[in-house]
Amino acid sequence: MAMIVDVVNNKAGITGSGDVPVAKTFALNLAKFVAAALTLPKWERETYLIGYKLTWNQLIELAEAVKGAKFDVSQTLKAGKVTKLPRHRSPYPYISDEQLQPMFAILGLVFERGVFDLKVETSITQDFPDLKLRSVKELLEEAHKLKI
Numbered sequence: 001m002a003m004i005v006d007v008v009n010n011k012a013g014i015t016g017s018g019d020v021p022v023a024k025t026f027a028l029n030l031a032k033f034v035a036a037a038l039t040l041p042k043w044e045r046e047t048y049l050i051g052y053k054l055t056w057n058q059l060i061e062l063a064e065a066v067k068g069a070k071f072d073v074s075q076t077l078k079a080g081k082v083t084k085l086p087r088h089r090s091p092y093p094y095i096s097d098e099q100l101q102p103m104f105a106i107l108g109l110v111f112e113r114g115v116f117d118l119k120v121e122t123s124i125t126q127d128f129p130d131l132k133l134r135s136v137k138e139l140l141e142e143a144h145k146l147k148i
Helices: 027-037 056-067 097-112 136-146
Strands: 011-013 022-024 052-054 072-074
Touching: 052 056, 056 136
Parallel strands: 011 072
Antiparallel strands: 022 052
């Protein structure tokens, strides 16, 4: 997430319109459903878990509401560039900015084209309706309380 929305620093570099849904799942949610899937008598050839679908603009709105702060948002990908966010520096010991930024730009285009707006007929959530998925709002609220 931090390549597009840097919640810690109240900044975002929106890819395209920011209105294309992205399917995501938190690792904790994935772990719950993998453990539950081990109890199934039969596995499907393919199994999907979509924790939530959210646009980047919706994520920014949620983060702003939770933090009570307005985010500095730019939309430079339309010009073929990526907004450098403070959190982008973390991988620099392993990969240079010159290598990283084009990868972010390509990924941004992939988001905008809807590749991550997964449309599946069934999800493993239907097999385990009692398992509660952790929401984006819950994660943001918890992180904000911990000052992460």
